[in-house]
Amino acid sequence: xxxxxTRRVLSAIPIALIAVTACFFILRLAxxxxxxxxxxxxxxTLANLRAHYNLDLPLIQQYFIYVGRLLQGDFGPSxxxxxxxxxxxxxxxxxFTLMLGFSAFIIxxxxxxxxxxxxxxxxxxxxxxxxxxxxxxxxVIPNFLMAAVLQLVFGVYLDWFPAGGWQAGSIPHLVLPxxxxxxxxxxxxxxxxxxxxxxxxxxxxxxxARSKGLGxxxxxxxxxxxxxxxxxxxxxxxGLSYLLTGSLVVEQVFALxxxxxxxxxxxxxxxxxxxxxxxxxxxxxxLAVNLIVDVIYAWLDPKVRYH
Amino acid sequence: MKFTQTLTAVATAGAMxxxxxxxxxxxxxxxxxxxxxxxxxxxxxxxxxxxxxIGDYIEGLMTEDANAEAIPGQAESYTVSDDGLVYTFTLRxxxxxxDGTPVTAGDFxxxxxxxFNPATASDYAYLQFPILNGSEIAEGTVTxxxxxxxxxxxxxxLEITLEGPTPFFLQALTHYTAYPVPKHVIDEVGDxxxxxxxxxxxxxxxxxxxxxxxxxxxxxxxxxxxxxxVQIDEVNYFVQDDLAAALSRYRAGEYDIxxxxxSDQAEWIKTNLPxxxxxxxxxxxxxxxxxxxxxxxxxxxxxxxxxxTINRDVIGPDVLGTGEVPAYGWVPPGTANYEGVEPYxxxxxxxSYEERVAEAKTIMEGLGYTAETPLAVxxxxxxxxxxxxxxxxxxxxxxxxxxxxxxxxxETAVHYDSLRAGxxxxxxxxxxxxxxxxxxxxxxxxxxxxxxGTTNWGNNYGRYSNDEFEALMDQATTEQDLAARxxxxxxxxxxxxDETGAMPIYWYIAQNVVxxxxxxxxxxxxxxxxxRWLSKSE
Numbered sequence: 001x002x003x004x005x006t007r008r009v010l011s012a013i014p015i016a017l018i019a020v021t022a023c024f025f026i027l028r029l030a031x032x033x034x035x036x037x038x039x040x041x042x043x044x045t046l047a048n049l050r051a052h053y054n055l056d057l058p059l060i061q062q063y064f065i066y067v068g069r070l071l072q073g074d075f076g077p078s079x080x081x082x083x084x085x086x087x088x089x090x091x092x093x094x095x096f097t098l099m100l101g102f103s104a105f106i107i108x109x110x111x112x113x114x115x116x117x118x119x120x121x122x123x124x125x126x127x128x129x130x131x132x133x134x135x136x137x138x139x140v141i142p143n144f145l146m147a148a149v150l151q152l153v154f155g156v157y158l159d160w161f162p163a164g165g166w167q168a169g170s171i172p173h174l175v176l177p178x179x180x181x182x183x184x185x186x187x188x189x190x191x192x193x194x195x196x197x198x199x200x201x202x203x204x205x206x207x208x209a210r211s212k213g214l215g216x217x218x219x220x221x222x223x224x225x226x227x228x229x230x231x232x233x234x235x236x237x238x239g240l241s242y243l244l245t246g247s248l249v250v251e252q253v254f255a256l257x258x259x260x261x262x263x264x265x266x267x268x269x270x271x272x273x274x275x276x277x278x279x280x281x282x283x284x285x286x287l288a289v290n291l292i293v294d295v296i297y298a299w300l301d302p303k304v305r306y307h
Numbered sequence: 308m309k310f311t312q313t314l315t316a317v318a319t320a321g322a323m324x325x326x327x328x329x330x331x332x333x334x335x336x337x338x339x340x341x342x343x344x345x346x347x348x349x350x351x352x353x354x355x356x357x358x359x360x361i362g363d364y365i366e367g368l369m370t371e372d373a374n375a376e377a378i379p380g381q382a383e384s385y386t387v388s389d390d391g392l393v394y395t396f397t398l399r400x401x402x403x404x405x406d407g408t409p410v411t412a413g414d415f416x417x418x419x420x421x422x423f424n425p426a427t428a429s430d431y432a433y434l435q436f437p438i439l440n441g442s443e444i445a446e447g448t449v450t451x452x453x454x455x456x457x458x459x460x461x462x463x464x465l466e467i468t469l470e471g472p473t474p475f476f477l478q479a480l481t482h483y484t485a486y487p488v489p490k491h492v493i494d495e496v497g498d499x500x501x502x503x504x505x506x507x508x509x510x511x512x513x514x515x516x517x518x519x520x521x522x523x524x525x526x527x528x529x530x531x532x533x534x535x536x537v538q539i540d541e542v543n544y545f546v547q548d549d550l551a552a553a554l555s556r557y558r559a560g561e562y563d564i565x566x567x568x569x570s571d572q573a574e575w576i577k578t579n580l581p582x583x584x585x586x587x588x589x590x591x592x593x594x595x596x597x598x599x600x601x602x603x604x605x606x607x608x609x610x611x612x613x614x615x616t617i618n619r620d621v622i623g624p625d626v627l628g629t630g631e632v633p634a635y636g637w638v639p640p641g642t643a644n645y646e647g648v649e650p651y652x653x654x655x656x657x658x659s660y661e662e663r664v665a666e667a668k669t670i671m672e673g674l675g676y677t678a679e680t681p682l683a684v685x686x687x688x689x690x691x692x693x694x695x696x697x698x699x700x701x702x703x704x705x706x707x708x709x710x711x712x713x714x715x716x717x718e719t720a721v722h723y724d725s726l727r728a729g730x731x732x733x734x735x736x737x738x739x740x741x742x743x744x745x746x747x748x749x750x751x752x753x754x755x756x757x758x759x760g761t762t763n764w765g766n767n768y769g770r771y772s773n774d775e776f777e778a779l780m781d782q783a784t785t786e787q788d789l790a791a792r793x794x795x796x797x798x799x800x801x802x803x804x805d806e807t808g809a810m811p812i813y814w815y816i817a818q819n820v821v822x823x824x825x826x827x828x829x830x831x832x833x834x835x836x837x838x839r840w841l842s843k844s845e
């Protein structure tokens with residue numbers, strides 16, 4: 001097992017290097033630059049700015065400067081947000097994004113599993129219909145619309161929760177954003193769980209268990225839930241990555257201090273340092289999540305370790 | 308380590324927030340401030356959302372009153388030499404930074420030197436280029452900062468010498484590029500001085516908390532010279548990019564002021580939030596540039612025909628729904644130093660829209676462009692719902708005179724990159740005035756400057772060029788008599804607009820929404836509203 005993990009971690013290094021290199025050069029191919037705003041800057045100012053950020057050097061030299069700094073943990077400056085370095089911005093925003101993503105992941109997974117199992121047990125009865133419908137609603141309504149609706153209903157009309165913003169330590173501020181993130185995740189989990197549970201409940205060993213007189217509760221606990229979980233677990237890895245990296249709409253609409261929104265705005269601003277920083281950080285999150293999922297798989301299924 | 312520090316900071320901030328909210332007496336203003344501030348260092352800032360924060364915590368020699376007119380700030384009084392070149396300011400008694408250090412003339416000298424220092428790479432340093440040797444220092448041709456036209460005569464007296472008489476100079480001094488910065492703090496911590504743990508203020512407020520992506524909080528500074536008259540105890544400047552969400556939060560009572568609105572909600576706001584809409588013209592023009600290096604757009608008649616066919620009366624009220632005022636001239640109404648100049652009107656203003664279209668059609672037919680053999684035009688704009696709506700409306704107007712428009716949109720950086728490169732036929736642009744003076748918009752049409760074999764056209768994307776216009780603009784820069792100067796600038800505007808050097812479409816409208824709890828908010832042409840003049844009842 002240790003050998004497997006080491007191999008996986010080592011194989012992440014070339015992946016990371018390729019990603020950084022590709023991102024660095026693709027970004028420079030895009031037309032426009034960080035200082036192409038609505039106003040033309042006087043040539044003097046532009047030259048001063050370019051010199052300040054080393055943009056006047058040959059591209060390949062800039063690349064080596066960047067990678068050299070990166071190896072020392074320095075993400076460089078942001079070209080739009082002057083009062084913080086990229087590393088500072090990411091360190092301030094990351095805990096929030098992780099907290100938001102993990103909270104939504106845990107709540108969504110639990111809700112999804114329970115709803116899916118409950119739905120399967122009551123297949124084709126009214127609780128099943130209601131749940132399937134709710135799941136569809138959670139899945140098909142895009143998150144920006146869901147966010148706006150929740151803001152209006154619970155923030156403006158009912159006034160139960162703040163319609164946006166963030167105060168450290170305030171749970172009410174998190175209710176609406178987390179709900180928006182939870183709904184699609186819970187929906188997908190519930191659908192998978194329902195499908196696989198129905199399949200398991202139709203298998204011969206469950207029928208055998210039933211025929212020997214086991215009660216429904218015992219059958220579920222001892223024979224059905226575990227095998228039904230397998231396909232769901234394989235979804236949870238990508239699901240978690242998605243929640244951790246896909247919070248940008250929620251952060252934008254609810255004005256939350258995470259790093260999700262930098263992902264888009266930095267690219268639009270051609271804020272080279274911040275785009276690279278966010279990309280690298282997300283890359284590590286995804287690599288880490290994938291690694292964890294693979295390790296769990298390897299632990300569940302020894303065959304994986306030898307491939 | 309960093310991680311735990313951040314968590315501790317967040318937790319402490321939370322505890323602080325709870326403590327503060329329990330002190331119910333504090334009057335807090337919650338302002339929807341738009342984008343994340345790029346910087347609150349006055350030498351690095353470039354946006355109005357940064358200006359709102361900076362102008363509340365630093366005060367220049369001159370500052371804005373509730374109408375955004377220039378009034379003395381840190382300076383108590385000033386004198387101007389007869390030739391209009393030397394301004395001598397006397398600072399107020401007892402002014403200090405929020406850590407108790409006195410504000411001296413030396414802070415201003417240091418600030419202007421830092422502004423022009425090439426190493427600072429300040430975006431907006433050029434606004435203070437009227438100051439003697441300012442541009443030379445920024446260019447690096449003058450390296451001795453003592454040659455700059457800003458001198459401290461003593462701790463309380465500052466002398467500023469200009470390159471030439473500049474009638475709008477006092478107004479320019481209200482801009483954040485002219486603000487002092489705390490030399491004693493910068494000497495110690497360098498560019499980190501804007502971190503909340505280091506920052507000091509000489510204005511009515513001091514920033515005390517900055518959560519990137521969320522808000523900046525400033526609290527009233529007791530060391531401010533006019534603190535006794537400052538009503539609001541705390542200001543939260545909230546980051547909010549999503550405008551629909553902003554309106555929801557305003558309705559939920561989370562914001563007292565919205566500084567922008569989703570434009571499709573303008574009608575709804577007027578109807579449902581009566582008395583809270585502060586929609587008023589402010590100094591800015593929305594326009595289309597025509598690339599005059601590309602035929603047939605070098606022909607002034609073609610440009611005139613295109614401009615005539617734009618039915619400006621429907622753009623603001625119907626296409627956008629916010630009620631922007633049609634623009635035919637180049638200098639926004641209400642611009643200072645323009646007294647006595649009649650607002651520009653094209654000679655075709657008296658015609659009805661049908662007559663204008665008929666005349667434009669005749670012009671285009673004369674050049675061989677008809678519905679069967681149309682003139683193909685590419686219209687570029689930066690991606691945005693409103694720009695798109697306007698582009699679609701205008702392209703259908705042009706269709707009537709045998710112009711077939713292809714719409715092309717791209718993100719802002721790409722769009723302006725192609726405008727500057729001259730890689731467009733017609734393009735969308737906009738200009739908000741930096742200070743209230745006609746030269747600030749007329750300069751947009753000035754000829755490019757030859758530099759190292761290429762012409763740098765600056766903001767004159769359409770590359771409009773006219774010698775008479777240039778001559779008048781040159782004369783105006785040295786003219787000291789304001790009325791004579793206004794006339795020269797007015798004549799210049801007429802020349803450029805008669806030739807349709809660019810196509811103005813509408814004058815911008817400031818779209819503020821202000822809670823009835825807030826008093827003292829005055830719509831003004833600069834759309835600058837310092838918190839110092841506001842008060843709020845619970």
